[in-house]
Amino acid sequence: MIEGRYFQPEAARAEPARLWGERGDLRLMVGDDETVHRPVLVSVSDRLGNVPRKLTFADGGVFEALPDADVDSLLDSHGSFFTRLSRLEASWKFVAVACVATLLLLAGLYRYGLPALAAGAAAVTPNIVVQSMDKGTLETVDRLLLSQTKTSAARQSEVKALFDDVAKASGHVEPPLKLLFRKGGRVGANAFALPGGTIVITDELIKLAKSDDEIAGVLAHEIGHVAGQHSLKQLYRVLGISFMIGVIGGDSGQLVDDVVSQASALQTFAYTRQFEADADRQSVETMIRAGRNPLAFVDLLDRIGNDRPGSDETGWLDTHPGNKDRRAATEALAKELGWRE
Amino acid sequence: MDSIAAKQPDSPAATTRDLGFSFTGNAREYFGIWIVNLLLSIITIGIYTAWAKVRRLRYFYGNTWLDGHNFEYHAQPKQILIGRLIVFGFLALINVLVNFVSPLFALIFIPYLLALPWLINKSMAFNARMTSYRNVRLNFRGSYWGALLTFVLMPMVASISLGLLAPIASRMSSNYIGKHLGYGAARFGTDVKLGTLYRNLGATFLFGVSVTLVVAGVAAAIGYGFFELSGKAALSIDPGRELVSILVVAGVVGLYLALFLAAFFYLAGVRNAAFNATRLDGQHEFKSTLGRGRYVWILVSNLVASIVTIGMLRPWAAIRTWRYLAGSTTLVAAGALDHFVDEAAPKGNVASAEFFDIEGIDFGL
Numbered sequence: 001m002i003e004g005r006y007f008q009p010e011a012a013r014a015e016p017a018r019l020w021g022e023r024g025d026l027r028l029m030v031g032d033d034e035t036v037h038r039p040v041l042v043s044v045s046d047r048l049g050n051v052p053r054k055l056t057f058a059d060g061g062v063f064e065a066l067p068d069a070d071v072d073s074l075l076d077s078h079g080s081f082f083t084r085l086s087r088l089e090a091s092w093k094f095v096a097v098a099c100v101a102t103l104l105l106l107a108g109l110y111r112y113g114l115p116a117l118a119a120g121a122a123a124v125t126p127n128i129v130v131q132s133m134d135k136g137t138l139e140t141v142d143r144l145l146l147s148q149t150k151t152s153a154a155r156q157s158e159v160k161a162l163f164d165d166v167a168k169a170s171g172h173v174e175p176p177l178k179l180l181f182r183k184g185g186r187v188g189a190n191a192f193a194l195p196g197g198t199i200v201i202t203d204e205l206i207k208l209a210k211s212d213d214e215i216a217g218v219l220a221h222e223i224g225h226v227a228g229q230h231s232l233k234q235l236y237r238v239l240g241i242s243f244m245i246g247v248i249g250g251d252s253g254q255l256v257d258d259v260v261s262q263a264s265a266l267q268t269f270a271y272t273r274q275f276e277a278d279a280d281r282q283s284v285e286t287m288i289r290a291g292r293n294p295l296a297f298v299d300l301l302d303r304i305g306n307d308r309p310g311s312d313e314t315g316w317l318d319t320h321p322g323n324k325d326r327r328a329a330t331e332a333l334a335k336e337l338g339w340r341e
Numbered sequence: 342m343d344s345i346a347a348k349q350p351d352s353p354a355a356t357t358r359d360l361g362f363s364f365t366g367n368a369r370e371y372f373g374i375w376i377v378n379l380l381l382s383i384i385t386i387g388i389y390t391a392w393a394k395v396r397r398l399r400y401f402y403g404n405t406w407l408d409g410h411n412f413e414y415h416a417q418p419k420q421i422l423i424g425r426l427i428v429f430g431f432l433a434l435i436n437v438l439v440n441f442v443s444p445l446f447a448l449i450f451i452p453y454l455l456a457l458p459w460l461i462n463k464s465m466a467f468n469a470r471m472t473s474y475r476n477v478r479l480n481f482r483g484s485y486w487g488a489l490l491t492f493v494l495m496p497m498v499a500s501i502s503l504g505l506l507a508p509i510a511s512r513m514s515s516n517y518i519g520k521h522l523g524y525g526a527a528r529f530g531t532d533v534k535l536g537t538l539y540r541n542l543g544a545t546f547l548f549g550v551s552v553t554l555v556v557a558g559v560a561a562a563i564g565y566g567f568f569e570l571s572g573k574a575a576l577s578i579d580p581g582r583e584l585v586s587i588l589v590v591a592g593v594v595g596l597y598l599a600l601f602l603a604a605f606f607y608l609a610g611v612r613n614a615a616f617n618a619t620r621l622d623g624q625h626e627f628k629s630t631l632g633r634g635r636y637v638w639i640l641v642s643n644l645v646a647s648i649v650t651i652g653m654l655r656p657w658a659a660i661r662t663w664r665y666l667a668g669s670t671t672l673v674a675a676g677a678l679d680h681f682v683d684e685a686a687p688k689g690n691v692a693s694a695e696f697f698d699i700e701g702i703d704f705g706l
Contacts, residue, residue: 007476010683012525014410014475045413048396049370051403052411062476089373098376099653105383136440246699247387248379248652 002069004052006030009060019055019063023075028063039063044075046082049089109244118236122229127175127196130232134196141200142182149181151203156181159201162212166220169290170282172227179219181206189304193222195231209300216290217283217297224282230275237271280326284333294334298327358674359628364667366404368657374400375656391422394698401659402472405667408678415478416471416691424695432699458488460693467689469522475679477525480686484521491517507607508538515615525683527622533614541610544633549603557595561588602637609636616670625678628671639665 006017006028015031028037039057047053053071055063065071072078088094149156163179175197184190184202191201199222201215209215225231287294301323378393395418402412438446462483469479491513499510512533519531564587609631616629643658 010477010525011679012475012477012681013679045399046396048399048403049366049374051399054413085377089377090370091373095373095376098380102376102380102383103651105380109383133440136443243387247382247390 002065002071002074004063004065004069007062007064014064017063019065019074021074023077041075044071044077046080047072047086048082049086106244106248110241114237114240114244115233117240118233119229121236122232125232130175130196134194134198137194138180138198138200145185145187146182146200146202147185149183149203151181151206155206158212159206159215162216163199163219166216166286166290166292167223170220170223170227170286171289172223175226177223177226191218191222193225193231195226195229197226199223199226205300205304208303211293211296213287213293213296214300216292217287217294218300220286220290221279221283221297223286224279225275227282228275228278230279234271234275277326277329280330281333284330284339285337288334288337288339294337294339295327295330298323298330301326360408360672360674360678362667362670362672363406364401364404364660364664365406366400366660366663368660371400371660372656375659388422391425392418394418394421401663405663407474407672408674410475413473414471415473416467420691421695424691425699427692428696428699431696454493457493458483458485460690460696461488461492463690463693464697465518465521465689466687467691467694470686470689474524475681477681477683478686480523480525480684481689482521482523482687483517487517487521504542508535508542511538511611511614515611515618519615519619523686524621525681527681529619529621530623531615531619533618537614537617538611541607541614541633544610545603545607548606548634548637549599552599552602553592553595555595556598557588557591560591560594564591602641605637605640606633609633621672622681624675626673626675628673629669630671631666631669636665 001018001020003016003018005014007014017028017030019026019028021027023041026039026041028039029035030037039059039061042056042058044055045051045053050067052067053065053069055065055071057063072080072083077083151159159181160179163177167177177197177199180198180200182200182202184204187202189202189204189208191199191205193199199219201219201222205218206215209218283297284294287296374396378389378396381389382393395414395416398414398416402414405412435446435449439449462481462485465483466481469481472479491510495506495510495513499507512535515533516531519529522529565584568583568587610633613629613631613633616627619627621627639662643654643662646654647658
């Protein structure tokens with residue numbers, strides 16, 4: 001028998017009550033009344049900490065058990081999932097294990113799971129989707145940032161020949177590569193790659209370059225981005241991180257949510273730096289294969305960097321590795337691959 | 342517990358009773374529930390979050406007591422899961438359309454704004470309907486135009502006015518919620534005085550200014566310390582200019598933090614004003630005595646504690662906040678509270694409730 005109080009259907013008045021019998025055949029006595037009722041149980045709230053459990057009957061009446069009442073013995077529900085879970089939640093040993101397991105799982109997911117999932121998702125993304133992303137992004141940057149190229153047709157075809165040369169040396173096949181010329185305007189000397197194989201180079205960059213190898217190195221770097229599906233992977237990783245935050249942050253409160261989102265935005269910069277280093281390596285390999293100077297593009301980067309103070313060092317907020325680090329890494333790799341100046 | 346209920350006089354009391362809300366949850370117990378919720382949510386790639394949410398809210402509601410009775414959260418995890426799947430599907434579809442088909446689909450925000458009042462009403466109705474006290478459930482019967490004015494148009498006006506009209510927006514939303522909220526067959530009613538809210542805005546402004554000055558001062562001192570220590574001060578050609586830039590950065594940091602904290606300061610004041618102007622059934626009055634600075638301090642120290650312990654103190658922080666909110670709330674009851682009866686009410690819509698939950702939007706219900 002368990003003690004508690006009983007609420008008439010849809011009413012706030014509670015009276016002391018007793019409940020006994022078994023799940024399918026319950027007996028209820030309310031207040032001083034000697035009448036024994038036979039309520040039909042419809043639902044019972046799951047065990048959870050010390051929250052009083054409520055048994056709802058078919059007529060809408062509710063029996064609220066005292067916090068220490070043994071509802072599970074009465075209803076023979078010791079084996080139910082939440083009753084077991086509730087026992088585990090109260091056990092220090094289990095909670096400690098759950099803590100360690102959660103931390104390990106989160107760290108593992110973040111370090112290995114997400115990148116692997118992102119790479120998998122990038123690999124199976126249909127080409128048509130990627131192409132339409134290229135189209136959309138290009139439309140946007142054309143409208144907002146770039147304008148029509150002023151580079152002469154002759155110079156364009158020279159750069160195009162360079163591009164074909166490094167593209168061939170890179171061994172890249174799918175998706176097909178396409179080189180576009182634009183005036184950079186506000187973005188200045190720059191080049192970027194879209195996931196569908198579109199590579200854009202600005203007039204300013206071509207002008208700033210002192211040799212063909214400098215341009216070729218940058219183009220090889222951008223081809224590296226396309227081949228490595230870096231933009232797509234980045235997209236999926238960001239999606240994955242926000243999903244992870246959603247799962248963890250169910251109960252985080254607004255302040256924590258804000259801070260975690262900011263922190264994860266910082267983390268995407270780190271991902272980006274990793275992709276940049278990756279593309280640098282591809283560039284070096286491609287350039288050596290094409291018989292060109294693999295270090296030339298770093299000179300060009302230095303010249304771009306001269307306009308921007310502080311770009312020598314890799315900072316927390318940087319999307320690209322600092323030029324000092326970059327030069328050192330590039331030289332080391334070139335040497336390793338047997339390149340001699 | 343039933344002895345408390347039994348002791349209460351059934352006759353309508355001539356005097357009022359001050360009944361404090363209290364919270365009996367504790368951080369140790371909740372930690373176990375929280376970590377298990379988290380672990381199962383990760384293992385099930387998020388599916389368990391629906392069960393986790395129900396267990397979390399059941400724990401907080403179930404441990405909140407008033408006059409010897411606790412609150413109860415009734416949503417079914419499967420309902421919540423379905424709501425979440427609908428919202429996820431919808432958001433994914435919109436994102437695909439905007440990003441891969443045409444940016445023109447971003448224009449969906451216009452029908453979204455028009456649907457927003459409906460969504461808000463349905464969401465509040467669901468959340469109210471899932472909450473009960475003494476076997477009687479809350480309910481919410483919103484009106485489309487009221488919600489459009491209160492939650493779509495007024496916030497726009499308030500932000501255009503740089504916050505000067507925010508008290509008017511707060512008054513409208515508090516009154517709107519109070520007016521349409523019911524407890525069984527009984528209705529709530531809220532009539533916040535505009536003067537209270539403007540005094541709150543004034544206090545918020547002073548709070549914001551002091552935070553800006555203090556944070557900027559500390560930031561400038563730290564910045565200057567580094568500047569001296571790094572030895573750049575001696576080398577710099579124009580140390581005056583460097584100092585100015587340190588001051589500017591410190592000021593920006595201070596202002597940013599102040600805006601952030603002032604928002605919570607202001608909201609705590611609005612909560613006090615709204616509760617203090619609310620009656621149930623025309624006779625039972627609410628009282629809220631949140632210390633605004635104290636509340637901001639609790640949130641900030643919670644945040645720091647959570648971050649420093651990589652989240653492990655988060656359950657403690659959640660319990661601490663809830664306990665403070667409950668402890669600062671009183672019902673001045675004019676007579677017994679056991680005469681309320683439930684009645685049929687709009688069920689609301691779980692997907693709209695989950696939409697606002699996932700988007701992290703809280704209308705204070």
